[in-house]
Amino acid sequence: MKVDFSKPYDPNKVEKNIYKKWEKSGYFNPDKLPGKRPKSFTVMMAPPNITGHIHVGHALENILSDIVIRKRRMQGYKALFLPGKDHAGIAAQYVVERELRKENKTRFDLGKEKFLEKMWQWMKENGDAIDQELKLLGLSCDWTRGRFTMDDEYQEAVKAAFEHYYKKGWIYQGKRIINWCSRCQTSISDLEVEHVEEKGSLWFIKYPLEAGGFITVATTRPETMLGDAAVAVHPSDPRYKNLVGEKARLPIKDRTIPIIADKEIDQKFGTGAVKITPLHDPLDFEIALRHKLLSYEVINQQGRMTKEAGSICMGLKTLECRKKVVEALREAGLLEKEEEYIHRIGRCERCQTIIEPLVSLQWFLSMRELAKKTRQVVRGEKITFIPPQRKKIFLEWLRQVKDWNISRQLWWGHRLPVWKHDPVCIPKRGREKDIEKCIDMVVSKTEPACKHCDARYKQIPDVLDTWFSSALWPFATLEWPQKTKDLKTFYPTDMISSAREIFFLWIVRMVFSGLEFTKKSPFKTSYTHATVLDQKGRKMSKSLGNVVDPIVMIEKYGTDALRFGLTWQTMGTQDIHWSEEALVAGKKFLNKMWNAARFVLERNESPPEALLALRSLGEAGARGDYFKKPHPKTKEDRKILESLKKTKKEVTRHIDHYQFGHALHKLYDFFWHDFCDQYLESSKKQLGDPALKTRTQEILVLVLTDCLRLLHPFLPHITENIWEAVRASSKDLLMVESWPK
RNA sequence: GAGCCUAUAGCUCAACGGUAGAGCGCUCGCUUCACACGCGAGAGGUCGAUGGUUCGAAUCCAUCUGGGCUCACCA
Numbered sequence: 001m002k003v004d005f006s007k008p009y010d011p012n013k014v015e016k017n018i019y020k021k022w023e024k025s026g027y028f029n030p031d032k033l034p035g036k037r038p039k040s041f042t043v044m045m046a047p048p049n050i051t052g053h054i055h056v057g058h059a060l061e062n063i064l065s066d067i068v069i070r071k072r073r074m075q076g077y078k079a080l081f082l083p084g085k086d087h088a089g090i091a092a093q094y095v096v097e098r099e100l101r102k103e104n105k106t107r108f109d110l111g112k113e114k115f116l117e118k119m120w121q122w123m124k125e126n127g128d129a130i131d132q133e134l135k136l137l138g139l140s141c142d143w144t145r146g147r148f149t150m151d152d153e154y155q156e157a158v159k160a161a162f163e164h165y166y167k168k169g170w171i172y173q174g175k176r177i178i179n180w181c182s183r184c185q186t187s188i189s190d191l192e193v194e195h196v197e198e199k200g201s202l203w204f205i206k207y208p209l210e211a212g213g214f215i216t217v218a219t220t221r222p223e224t225m226l227g228d229a230a231v232a233v234h235p236s237d238p239r240y241k242n243l244v245g246e247k248a249r250l251p252i253k254d255r256t257i258p259i260i261a262d263k264e265i266d267q268k269f270g271t272g273a274v275k276i277t278p279l280h281d282p283l284d285f286e287i288a289l290r291h292k293l294l295s296y297e298v299i300n301q302q303g304r305m306t307k308e309a310g311s312i313c314m315g316l317k318t319l320e321c322r323k324k325v326v327e328a329l330r331e332a333g334l335l336e337k338e339e340e341y342i343h344r345i346g347r348c349e350r351c352q353t354i355i356e357p358l359v360s361l362q363w364f365l366s367m368r369e370l371a372k373k374t375r376q377v378v379r380g381e382k383i384t385f386i387p388p389q390r391k392k393i394f395l396e397w398l399r400q401v402k403d404w405n406i407s408r409q410l411w412w413g414h415r416l417p418v419w420k421h422d423p424v425c426i427p428k429r430g431r432e433k434d435i436e437k438c439i440d441m442v443v444s445k446t447e448p449a450c451k452h453c454d455a456r457y458k459q460i461p462d463v464l465d466t467w468f469s470s471a472l473w474p475f476a477t478l479e480w481p482q483k484t485k486d487l488k489t490f491y492p493t494d495m496i497s498s499a500r501e502i503f504f505l506w507i508v509r510m511v512f513s514g515l516e517f518t519k520k521s522p523f524k525t526s527y528t529h530a531t532v533l534d535q536k537g538r539k540m541s542k543s544l545g546n547v548v549d550p551i552v553m554i555e556k557y558g559t560d561a562l563r564f565g566l567t568w569q570t571m572g573t574q575d576i577h578w579s580e581e582a583l584v585a586g587k588k589f590l591n592k593m594w595n596a597a598r599f600v601l602e603r604n605e606s607p608p609e610a611l612l613a614l615r616s617l618g619e620a621g622a623r624g625d626y627f628k629k630p631h632p633k634t635k636e637d638r639k640i641l642e643s644l645k646k647t648k649k650e651v652t653r654h655i656d657h658y659q660f661g662h663a664l665h666k667l668y669d670f671f672w673h674d675f676c677d678q679y680l681e682s683s684k685k686q687l688g689d690p691a692l693k694t695r696t697q698e699i700l701v702l703v704l705t706d707c708l709r710l711l712h713p714f715l716p717h718i719t720e721n722i723w724e725a726v727r728a729s730s731k732d733l734l735m736v737e738s739w740p741k
Numbered sequence: 742g743a744g745c746c747u748a749u750a751g752c753u754c755a756a757c758g759g760u761a762g763a764g765c766g767c768u769c770g771c772u773u774c775a776c777a778c779g780c781g782a783g784a785g786g787u788c789g790a791u792g793g794u795u796c797g798a799a800u801c802c803a804u805c806u807g808g809g810c811u812c813a814c815c816a
Contacts, residue, residue, distance in 0.1 A: 008778060195813095202816085219816060232816095266815060274816050283814040343815085357814090389745065396744075397812070500810080535752075537809065568764075571754065574746045574810070579753040581765035588764095588778045599775035665755075665763075680775075 009594035011558025015717040019135060027736055028142045030078040034736055041077035042493040043069050044474050045141065047149065049088035050126045051095045054133045056532045057499055059550035060566045064529060064660055065497045066139045070713035071655055074739040080490050082477055083134060083141040085127050087150045089413040089466030090184060094350045096122050112411050119412045133551060138559045138716050147477045149469045157476035158469045159417045159445045161517060166443045170366040177285040178360055178405050179346065182303030183353040186409040187362050189465060191505050193355050195344040202341035203326060204271065206334045207231060207248040215248055215259065216336050218270025220343055223321040226253055226309040227298035229288055230276040235261035237272050251334050253310065262287050279359045303356055363407035363416060371398040374512040377521060384525040386658045387572065397504050406465045413463030418443050420460055427452040471509035474522035495525040503528060527658055530576045537577055548578055560715040561586035567714055571661040589668060590718050596676050597722045600700045603687055630698035634686065637699055640679040643670060644703055648740045651710050664714055671707050706740045
């Protein structure tokens with residue numbers, strides 16, 4: 001017996017060595033698995049952002065995937081768990097910019113080239129650290145297939161996807177109102193704007209009417225009045241019906257603006273009259289289009305007032321300008337009142353800067369056709385959602401989705417494969433008429449050449465929304481658009497495990513991308529795991545100091561105990577209120593297993609494998625007859641064998657239904673109470689009876705080894721370690737042994 | 742404004758139509774030959790509130806009240 005059963009069980013002594021053995025075996029790579037494996041089973045890891053360390057959510061997410069993968073591997077599948085990392089455009093860029101700020105520098109001080117060098121350096125250092133942390137979780141990932149969303153091959157996939165959409169006419173450039181972050185200096189999508197409830201004011205401003213009297217408008221942003229183009233009321237509002245078509249004087253700017261009627265105006269809000277600022281509010285932008293209003297840009301991309309705002313306000317930040325405007329209105333007697341008002345302010349998800357709705361030239365992906373097709377497929381039960389309510393949420397979001405702003409003015413990310421003739425085409429002598437044929441903007445994977453002149457095309461500086469590339473993850477990781485063997489073997493994938501917060505950002509977009517590019521749903525099951533909150537149900541955050549670091553937990557209890565604790569708490573609820581006690585329970589359970597195994601093995605003079613004729617997978621194991629079934633001789637024998645049979649069935653069923661906590665609870669109860677408390681105790685008597693001794697040994701070994709198999713996906717290290725003692729001569733690891741039937 | 746989740750022992754959670762269970766913690770006893778990270782015994786719950794369906798409800802329905810989440814252009 002090579003395994004040292006010194007007591008009590010110490011995970012630090014075994015876990016790292018076990019992981020090395022698995023890595024050395026090559027079995028993480030599905031191509032190297034023993035036996036004939038006609039069927040594949042694939043899980044793509046949700047690639048962690050390179051922004052920092054893994055948190056407890058990553059731990060939960062990947063441990064659950066690993067449970068599924070390990071079970072399937074044991075069931076004889078060609079099991080692939082593909083790991084990776086996401087370049088995380090805006091998030092990663094922000095983190096590195098924050099580092100720069102410590103040296104009082106901005107990315108602009110460094111320049112694009114130097115800054116990108118820094119990003120790659122960050123990626124290298126952090127990316128490796130993340131892999132190491134994931135390995136500490138005991139994940140059975142195929143590291144040889146690890147991917148990064150900015151790998152060369154991946155860049156090709158992104159370009160191909162862009163080109164495909166462009167050719168279909170679904171990608172277009174347009175001047176539209178978008179969310180602008182003045183700190184990040186980029187547009188961001190609606191999903192990246194965080195709406196936070198904050199205390200503000202509602203100002204009631206009197207706009208003098210040309211015909212005499214006033215019309216009062218209510219606004220939370222008085223500074224935008226400098227860019228007002230109209231006052232709008234509801235067409236059937238009796239208070240204002242006779243004013244529609246009249247003119248008002250815009251205070252301060254002293255400009256004449258029309259009073260218009262639009263059905264979008266809510267009569268019940270404020271005074272029922274709304275100031276329209278076409279370029280700085282999404283609804284106003286639409287109304288202005290409908291009514292063909294003039295537009296005035298008063299806020300720029302730096303979040304400061306423009307020349308158009310007037311000489312007193314020019315250059316001021318919006319909030320400074322707000323004070324000035326309110327003051328001026330008060331002096332002029334045009335401020336009717338100021339009410340306290342709680343409203344939701346949009347802030348940049350990354351840097352918390354207030355988002356400015358601005359009109360800007362951006363690239364968009366039309367969602368119409370994609371959404372339509374995807375909804376059809378998903379409605380047709382092609383994807384299983386766990387928990388099932390997710391399906392409705394999926395469909396509802398797609399029902400109302402708007403076109404996706406896919407361009408970002410960041411530096412870190414996939415450049416749009418769009419090339420602009422720069423400088424403009426100046427045809428060689430005698431070919432002046434060619435200027436009409438020259439295409440100013442070209443979408444191409446490589447640099448195009450102009451047929452008419454010597455000038456070159458330059459790639460536009462914009463990069464893609466990071467989720468554009470993430471959306472391709474399930475197949476781009478397998479070298480799509482190349483028709484590789486891997487793509488054929490491992491795609492579509494079987495299950496994806498992800499956090500709730502990226503359901504729309506990622507899950508939905510993977511589905512429509514998969515359907516568009518591969519004609520298949522990228523996964524069969526979308527599992528949305530619980531969010532891990534602190535014990536009071538609050539989100540974990542550095543400022544609250546309630547963050548649980550999985551690596552610290554591993555140092556304290558070991559990986560298996562962490563896996564136990566997290567799985568133990570996964571009971572199908574929306575949130576997990578973190579309890580470290582579950583890890584304590586895990587640690588105790590591991591020790592219990594350790595000691596039960598020692599008992600069973602010490603009571604056997606002959607090697608346990610001889611008792612059960614253990615065979616490795618690929619031989620008899622693949623057929624499920626890896627042991628000879630001992631027949632019960634006593635009522636205790638019968639009871640434990642029946643209970644074991646039931647447990648196997650239920651555990652398998654629970655895992656297949658993604659009921660991870662239930663599966664583990666079942667195993668815990670069986671092992672501790674049925675096996676240890678009852679059978680192990682009665683075996684002590686039976687072992688003393690020569691007529692029962694051998695049979696009792698057989699049953700002890702059978703139950704122990706079946707438990708090791710069943711528990712392996714959950715607690716891979718300790719089970720593998722005990723397995724070493726069970727199989728004295730056979731070579732194979734427990735991770736490729738067969739799953740009990 | 743719309744939708745969703747949740748309320749059970751001190752804490753974290755099971756049970757989902759038929760006399761309330763686990764883990765952790767707590768009390769008492771036990772170093773009994775696998776395990777004191779253990780064994781044995783025990784305390785601890787009007788199953789958020791109200792009303793309804795039912796022979797029977799923590800479990801189904803309605804309303805309410807706490808927690809929490811998501812979506813939406815409310816100025």
